[in-house]
Amino acid sequence: MRIGLKNWYKSGEPWVWLNAGAVAISIIMVVGLLTLIAIRGLGHFWPADVIQANYIVPGQESKVIAGEVVESEEVAVQRLLDAGLPVSAEQSEFLERQLIKVGNRDVYGSDFQWILPAFLQGPELPKNIMVVERREWGNFYGFLKEVREGDQAILVDKPLWDTFQQRIARAEGIHDAIYEIEKHQIGRINASLERLRLKERRLELESTLTNAAQAELQLERAELQQEYKQLEQRLGELYQQFNQDHFVAETVDGRQVTLSIGSVVRAYQPNAMSLLGKIAHYGDKVWEFxxxxxxxxxxxGGIFPAIFGTVMMVILMSVIVTPFGVIAAVYLREYAHQGVVTRMIRIAVNNLAGVPSIVYGVFGLGFFVYFMGSAVDEAFFPEALPAPTLGTPGLLWASITLALLTLPVVIVATEEGLSRIPRSVREGSLALGATKAETLWRVVLPMASPAMMTGLILAVARAAGEVAPLMLVGVVKLAPSLPLDGNYPYLHLDQKFMHLGFHIYDVGFQSPNVEAARPLVYATALLLVVVIAILNLSAVAIRNHLREKYKALEV
Structure with a gap:
């Protein structure tokens, strides 16, 4: 028996089972984590039923509450007794309490409330209670009483709810028109006026601002200002239409409020919705997100600017890091003398891969932003000074900083790929009359391209999730516009941008409304994982294609 057990250990089979168990546990943990994130995040968008009940706590004034049950938890009875609640500890040491989203922050002051279900009396699901999502002040829960145009109530034959939905759709169309004018048309004019100002300033610095040039600039400026006045007039008309519709609603405790329909994003009655209606609403909410x-x-709202900023930064980082990493690896493997200096360089590269990312952020801020950015501004953008152009954190410096952070990964992976190419392949190419450069370009690099893509995959996986260095070199809480738009020069490398990783940090730890933000942290985290997976899978697909393409060259 002992000999058999000893032979079993020598065969290595226990280590096979141990490795298999470790892999299985890792997969279970990853799948469990993603499942938890998905349930907590995606469940937020489902239109939950709204309960209405009398909340009667002995010794306190009774009140009527309505809202969505967000979560439930067990809390110690002693904790409730310390809070002054009249509960009994005879039956159990713990009691259930629920977090209710009651909305109406502008009425109640807070849109979340903890309650004890034991003190609820007569909970019901009224069909006509509505949830109104607003652009400000969060959700409103209550009953629709009246729809007004100006100071007059709208009297129509159709149901009041249909009239309300029609007016919401009308206000949403006006809001889209206002957004188009303010964001794109006026934004284009402002960008053109700024370019004219900088052009005039540049001519002044060069002492070439002639009367003819100044007259031409004034003519262009006058045309833009005339167009701006027309848009401003149109904008005033739209705002007048946008603000003329109102609705009167009543909270569950009898308070009546008058709200602007222009502030409404959507309104729905969850207790009266069918399953198909809830599925359609769910899809609409996910798409909005x-x-x-x-x-x-x-x-x-949504996080499209953060998605766009993350993808744009990763693409720019990849474009920057790939050629530099490949060139460095080719030099170290193919051209450099394999001596002490080369070994020290490799050791330094490997050590750089372990440097904390925040150190790269500090370096990027000091060297790229303050040193290189200021020098570029003085050399190429003197007309904009003292306002910085590239001497301030932005998309360019964030991409270069992350390229520097991931450069060791690309160098090491490319070197490994070059080292696996047989020497006979190089010698065969040289024997056929090719130069060393031709051999490198036409034979060696194509065979090593899968390894280059492996390095890029690892670089993308690390860069897309980094947050600490980006906080110093370009990422902000809210960017007013995307770094890519229709205004010249179209790709604005100097602009600050939003990032999914920083968005998770900001919403999770800097939000003034923690309870409202918590589900979005899970949803954004899930989306970040999806974005990284899509970027990685795209690189994997390219690598597999290259591997199949150059398989015939392998020996």
Missing amino acids: VADDPREANTE
Whole structure:
């Protein structure tokens, strides 16, 4: 028996089972984590039923509450007794309490409330209670009483709810028109006026501002200002239409409020919705989360600018790091003398891969932003000074900083790929009359391209999730515009941008409304994982294609 057990250990089979168990546990943990994030994040968008009940706590004034049950937890009875609640500890040491989203922050002062279900009386699901998502002040829960145009109530034959939905759609169309004018058309004019100002300043610095040039600039400026006045007039008309519709609603405790329909994003009655209606609403909310801009201090709306900024930064980082990493690896493997200096360089490269990312951020801020950026401004953008152009954190410096951070990964992976190419392949190419450069370009690099893509995959995986260095070199809480738009020069490398990783940090730890922000932290984290997975899978697909393409060259 002992000999058999000894032979079993010598065969290595226990280590196979141990490795298999470790891999299985790792997979289970990863899948469990992603499942938890998905449930907590994606469940937020489902239109939950709204309960209405009398909340009667002995010794306190009774009140009527309505809202969505967000979460439940067990709390110690002693903790409730210390809080002055009249509960009994005879039956159990713990009691259930629920977090209710009651909304109406402008009425109640807070849109979340903890309650004890034991003190609820007569909970019901009224069909006509509505949830109104607003651009400010969060959700409103209550009953629709009246729809007004100006100071007059709208009297129509159709149901009041249909009239309300029609007016919301009308206000949403006006809001889109206002957004188009303010964001794009007026933005284009402002960008053109700024270019004219900088052009005039540059001519002054060069002492070439003639009367003819100044007259031409004044003519262009006058045309833009005339167009701006027309848009401003149109904008005033739209705002007048946008603000003329109102609705009167009543809270569950009998308070009546008058609100602008222009402040409404959507309104729905969850207790009266069918399953298909809830699925359609869910899809609409998920699409809003992916495709719209954030609002309410990033606790409502979408995160499209953060998605765009993350992808744009990773693409720029990849474009920068790949050629430099490949060139460095080719030099170290193919051209450099394999001596002490080369070994020290490799050791330094390997050590750079372990440097904390915040150190790269500090270096990027000091060297790229303050030193190189200021020098570039003085050399190429003197007309904009003292306002910085590239001498301030922005997309360019963030991409270069992350390229520097991931450069060791690309160098090491490319070197490993070059080292696996047989010497006979190089010698065969040279024997056929090719030069060393031709051999490198036409034979060696194509065979090593899968290894280059492996390095790029690892670089993308690390760079897309980094947050600490980006906080110093370009990422902000809320960017007013995307770094890529229709205004010249179209790609604005000097602009600050939003990032999914920083968005998670900001919403999770800097939000003024923690309870409202918590589900969005999970949803954004899930989306960040999806974005990184898509970027990595794209690189993996390219690597596999290159591997199949150059398989015939392998020996």
